[in-house]
Structure formats: C-alpha cells, structure tokens
Amino acid sequence: MESEGAPLNNQREQTSICFKAFMLKNSTKSNLNLYDHFARVLTKVMDERPENVVDVIEDMSHEVKRGLLLDKQSTLRDIPLSAAAQLLAEQQMLLFSRGGSDDGDQEEELVETPLPNVSEVGFLLEQAGVGLGREEMLKVFLALKQLVNSQPLARCRLWGKILGTEGNYLVAEGEYRDEEEGIHEETAEDAEGEPRDDDEEAEMVEVIDTLPRSTFKPPPVVPKEDNRTGVNKFTYFVCREPGLPWMRLPTVTPTQITAARHIRKFFTGRLEAPIVSYPPFPGNEANYLRAQIARISASTQVSPLGFYQFGEEEGEEEEEGARDSFEENPDFEGIPVPEMAESLSTWVHHVQHILQQGRCVWVNLAEKPEDDFEEEAEEEVKEEADEPEPEVGPPPLLTPLSEDAEITTTPPWSSKMSSTLISQFAVAVLRSNLWPGAYAYASGKKFENIYFGWGLKFAGEVYTPTFPTMPQREYTSGPEITEALDPSLEEEQALKAALEEQKAAQDETGGLGGDEEEDDD
Known part of the structure; x- marks a missing residue:
C-alpha cells in the first residue's frame, strides 16, 4: 500500500x-x-x-x-485632474473636523469667544432680505473660528463680501488683544541696499556742493494714521472662499484714499493684481481693497441711537468733533422697530468720517520738525505763510443720519421693516444709497452692519472720469532762437556780389581821404 x-x-x-x-x-x-x-x-x-x-x-x-x-493606464491618456470644486470641498472638510479633540478640549471651547453668533446674524440678515444663505454662512462661521484660533484677536466679525470679476473676497474685521500685532512690517529705507564708504560719501558731497541747488520743494506727504487709530483702527483679513487661508490686508495711507476717490475699478479677486488707472493709484489691488473698505466703513457703519455713549473721562474742554472713542451704554433698552424703520433720527454714525486730507484727524502740514530749524537759520528770513485753517468735516460721531446730505435728488438712506404682516417679529432694515450693498438691521438691543457688493460708490446719473492735466506751455519763441530757412544759391550769389560792391566802395572812399591828408602836409 x-x-x-x-x-x-x-x-x-x-x-x-x-x-x-x-x-x-x-x-x-x-x-x-x-x-x-x-x-x-x-x-x-x-x-x-x-x-x-x-x-x-x-x-x-x-x-x-x-x-x-488605476494609475497604470496608457501614457497616451492623461490622468484627469481633480476639479476645482472637488479641491475646495476637500479643503472645506477641515472646517468640519475637530482634529481629534477629546472632552477636555470641548470644555475649553466653552470659554468666551471673540466671535459673535454668526448663525443668529445670518438668520436676521435672511429676515432683512440679504445674506449669503444658511449653508455658506455656516462655512463662514467656521472659517472665522479658524481665523480666531490662528490670530490673537479680541474681537472679530464678518464685515461683508466684495465681488470681483475672477473671484470674490470674504472680509473679516478684527481687533488685536495686545499692542503687538504679530506681524512686523519691514521698512526699506535704502533702496540700493549696498553700504557706501565714508570717502565716497565725502566725494559726493563735494560734487553736489559745486552744482547749483534747486529751490523746488515737493509738497509735504500726509502722514498715515497709526494702528488702532483713525482709518487703521481695525485690521482686515480676506479670503477667496471659506476654508482657504486668510490674508491680512496692509494698513492704508492718506495718499491711497485720496487716489481711490478719483477712480472706479472692478476688483479681479487677485490681491497682487496691479491697478491701471488715471490718476495712478499708489499700490496694487490689496491696497485698493483696503482703501475702499475704509471708505465704506466710514460712510455706512451705523448703530441705534443710544446704544453707544461717550465716556465720562473726556473733559469738557475737548472739542466735540475730536472725540473718537465711545463705549456701550448699559442702560440702553432698545428702540421699537416701527420707529427705527420710519425715522432716520434713530440711527447714528459710530465710525469717524474721512476728511479730504485722507485722514480722520486733521494734521497741520505747515508745522516743520525741529531738525529743519537749523537749515532755516542759514537761509534768508522769509515772511511766514498764513497758517492753514483746520479742515472741518461733517457732523461728529454719534450724529443722527437725518443730517446726512442728499446725493443730487437721491436720499442717502432707505429704511423699511422686514415684514408688515407679522410686525411684532420684524426687524428694521436700513440700506445705503451712497454705497449700494451696505445694509444694517436692528431688533431690540441687537444690530449689525454688513456689505455685499462690488465696492463702488454711487456716481449719480452720469459718471465723468478725471481729465488729464493740461500740458505745459512750450518755451516762448524769439528772434534769437527762431530757426530760419537756408538761403538758395541765387540769394547767396546776390549777397556775395553786394558785399563785394560795398567793400570796393569803402576802398575808394579810404583812398580819397589819404590824398587829402598829403596835400595838407
């Protein structure tokens, strides 16, 4: 077997x-x-x-x-790339993840957050007839939470959304807790960047001293306002879509605000895009966006009358127009919605107006620093120019909207109730006609300002762009600099014959005079 x-x-x-x-x-x-x-x-x-x-x-x-x-197909066939919507969805998935946090982290999140209740804000905006929709508002809420976790902000809110031709901007307004804002701005004083020796500087000074000195003095540059003051009181962050990284906008200068008032440009959605316009704008789209945000905020940020009040620490000697700080009124009980929808006197401005100088606080450019006094002593004494009068803007802070000026025949504001059918649950809605897209709502002790638009101001019936300056006059023509035509051959021969005849006549006259002198001797 x-x-x-x-x-x-x-x-x-x-x-x-x-x-x-x-x-x-x-x-x-x-x-x-x-x-x-x-x-x-x-x-x-x-x-x-x-x-x-x-x-x-x-x-x-x-x-x-x-x-x-899957990845071993023929090389003649391109592997399809992921769609932009799919990539955006993958980035937005991180907004809904808690990052593996445990119960201990949940208890820490119960601490007060600098964010408002964005869901409630979105619901009230929906009652007012504006907003981004519930789904997008939830994404924006999570994106703002992501911003607050990465930046030491004491307060943060959704400022609005500015539309563009290639992409849009979600704008967040924030205020840092500490004086140190975490980002140090680099200043480059020497454009060349190469150090010079003392000998080379001495030679340059000697050469410059031998040359004539120009008496032209450029007009003084208006200094920009410091952080946490004026137009730079708040810091603004932008992103293209919820889930994408937030980018901090630079501070704005008076020159940029002044130039932005003379141009009208649509945004592209790219912060590094150049601004091609006349008059030329000093900066790129990020600077232009920051200037427009400052202008919109100064004109459309409003609140119910009595919600804010000036602090008691300010003395009586201080001018009323110079007040730039206020505080919440703890005794504010709210204004009835029908009254706020009918009268503009129940709304007030709580953001400083931007003067024609490009600042919220006027600065005297005629005052010279102490370093210039030595140079003035060497020069001849000149008559002192008249001191410029301080610029006076519109009414100061916490002034009712009823005092705002009209735009041609258009009122600056339009107000209404969100619903007349169920008025006890309605909210008062305010719309700016000066900056289309700026809205404000109020319901009891709650109010909010928001902007959804293209970032352009109402231009009236006809928009007229700024004309170029007149060209400079040419040098005055005279006989010593006027060009003459070259003579022809015949004219040259005639002139030569005339000169020869004149010379012969002078010779004959000279010979006759010599004979008479000999006879006298």
Missing part, C-alpha cells in the same frame, strides 16, 4: 506545482497573475469581513483589480 501511495502523492505534488506555475503566469494585458490576485482578495476579505461575503466576492475582486490598474 505504501509503495502504491507514494507515486500518487508525487503526482499530486507535481500537479500542484504545475498549477501554481500556471497561476503565477502574468497576463499579457494587465501584467497581473491569478495567484497574487487571489491573495489580495483574501486579504481584503479578512480585513473588511463583510456580511454575506459569497455574494460580494465578485465586486471585491473588481475593486482590487481596479485599484491596481
């Missing part, structure tokens, strides 16, 4: 070896073999352990094979 079973076992082993070799044979199409495929399928079955595996074994086999052949 043993002798008969041994050949049978050897035959089975040889058959299994041949069958295994057959299973290890690679396919001419996919370059895969059946043995490895079975091993992968069985591994997938053991890892996933699905119910009724016998019914889904075929689908699992297809998934395993498809996963191996």
Whole structure:
C-alpha cells in the first residue's frame, strides 16, 4: 500500500506545482497573475469581513483589480485632474473636523469667544432680505473660528463680501488683544541696499556742493494714521472662499484714499493684481481693497441711537468733533422697530468720517520738525505763510443720519421693516444709497452692519472720469532762437556780389581821404 501511495502523492505534488506555475503566469494585458490576485482578495476579505461575503466576492475582486490598474493606464491618456470644486470641498472638510479633540478640549471651547453668533446674524440678515444663505454662512462661521484660533484677536466679525470679476473676497474685521500685532512690517529705507564708504560719501558731497541747488520743494506727504487709530483702527483679513487661508490686508495711507476717490475699478479677486488707472493709484489691488473698505466703513457703519455713549473721562474742554472713542451704554433698552424703520433720527454714525486730507484727524502740514530749524537759520528770513485753517468735516460721531446730505435728488438712506404682516417679529432694515450693498438691521438691543457688493460708490446719473492735466506751455519763441530757412544759391550769389560792391566802395572812399591828408602836409 505504501509503495502504491507514494507515486500518487508525487503526482499530486507535481500537479500542484504545475498549477501554481500556471497561476503565477502574468497576463499579457494587465501584467497581473491569478495567484497574487487571489491573495489580495483574501486579504481584503479578512480585513473588511463583510456580511454575506459569497455574494460580494465578485465586486471585491473588481475593486482590487481596479485599484491596481488605476494609475497604470496608457501614457497616451492623461490622468484627469481633480476639479476645482472637488479641491475646495476637500479643503472645506477641515472646517468640519475637530482634529481629534477629546472632552477636555470641548470644555475649553466653552470659554468666551471673540466671535459673535454668526448663525443668529445670518438668520436676521435672511429676515432683512440679504445674506449669503444658511449653508455658506455656516462655512463662514467656521472659517472665522479658524481665523480666531490662528490670530490673537479680541474681537472679530464678518464685515461683508466684495465681488470681483475672477473671484470674490470674504472680509473679516478684527481687533488685536495686545499692542503687538504679530506681524512686523519691514521698512526699506535704502533702496540700493549696498553700504557706501565714508570717502565716497565725502566725494559726493563735494560734487553736489559745486552744482547749483534747486529751490523746488515737493509738497509735504500726509502722514498715515497709526494702528488702532483713525482709518487703521481695525485690521482686515480676506479670503477667496471659506476654508482657504486668510490674508491680512496692509494698513492704508492718506495718499491711497485720496487716489481711490478719483477712480472706479472692478476688483479681479487677485490681491497682487496691479491697478491701471488715471490718476495712478499708489499700490496694487490689496491696497485698493483696503482703501475702499475704509471708505465704506466710514460712510455706512451705523448703530441705534443710544446704544453707544461717550465716556465720562473726556473733559469738557475737548472739542466735540475730536472725540473718537465711545463705549456701550448699559442702560440702553432698545428702540421699537416701527420707529427705527420710519425715522432716520434713530440711527447714528459710530465710525469717524474721512476728511479730504485722507485722514480722520486733521494734521497741520505747515508745522516743520525741529531738525529743519537749523537749515532755516542759514537761509534768508522769509515772511511766514498764513497758517492753514483746520479742515472741518461733517457732523461728529454719534450724529443722527437725518443730517446726512442728499446725493443730487437721491436720499442717502432707505429704511423699511422686514415684514408688515407679522410686525411684532420684524426687524428694521436700513440700506445705503451712497454705497449700494451696505445694509444694517436692528431688533431690540441687537444690530449689525454688513456689505455685499462690488465696492463702488454711487456716481449719480452720469459718471465723468478725471481729465488729464493740461500740458505745459512750450518755451516762448524769439528772434534769437527762431530757426530760419537756408538761403538758395541765387540769394547767396546776390549777397556775395553786394558785399563785394560795398567793400570796393569803402576802398575808394579810404583812398580819397589819404590824398587829402598829403596835400595838407
């Protein structure tokens, strides 16, 4: 029996070896073999352990094979790239993840946050007929939360959304907790960047002293306002879509605000895009966006009458127009919604107006620093120029909107109730006609300002762009610099003959005079 079973076992082993070799044979199409495929399928079955595996074994086999052949297609076919919407969705998924936080982290999040209740703001904006929709407002809420976690902000809110031709800007308004804002601005005083030796500087001074000195003095540059004051009171961040990184906008200068008042440009959605306009704008789209935000905020940020009040620490000697700080009124009880919808006297401005100088606080440019007194002593004494009168803007802070001036025949504001059917639950809605897209709502003790638009001011019936300046006059022409035509050949010959005749006549006159002198002797 043993002798008969041994050949049978050897035959089975040889058959299994041949069958295994057959299973290890690679396919001419996919370059895969059946043995490895079975091993992968069985591994997938053991890892996933699905119910009724016998019914889904075929689908699992297809998934395993498809996963191996996905990136091994022919090189003549391009692998399709992920769509922009898919990439954005993948980035927005991070907004809804907690990052593996435990219960301890949940307790820490119960601490007061600098963010307002954006969901409630979105609901009230929806009652007013404006907003971004519930889905996008939730994404914006999470994006603002992401910004607050990355920046030491004491207060942060959604300022609005500015539309562009290629992309839009979500704008967040924030205020830092500490004086140190975390980002140090680099200043480059030396444009060349190469140090000069003292000998070279001395030679340059000697050369300059021998040359005539120009008496032209450029007009003084209006200094910009410091952080946390005036137009730079708040810091603004922008992003293209919720989930994308926030970018901090630079501070704004008076020159940029003045130039922005004379141009009208649509935004592109690219912060580094140049601003091609006349008059030329000193900066790129990020600077232009920051200037427009400052202008819109100064004109459209309003609040109910009595919500804010001036502090008691300010003395009576201080002028009322110079007040730039206020505080919330703890005794404010709210104004009825119908009254706020009917009268503009129940709304007040709580952001400083921007003067024609490009600042909120006027600065005297005639005052010279102490370093210039030595140079003035060397020069001749000149008559002192008249001191410029301080610029006076519109009414100061917390002034009712009823005192705002009209735009041609258009009132500056329009007010209404969100609903006249159920007035007890309605909110008062205020819309700016000066900056289309600026809205404000109020309901009891709650109010909010927001902007949705293109960032352009109402230009009236006809917009007239700024005309170029008149060209300078040319140098006055005179006989000593006027060009004359070259004489012709005939004129040259006639002039030459006339000069010869004149010379001959002078010679004859001189000869006659010599003979008379000899006779006298």
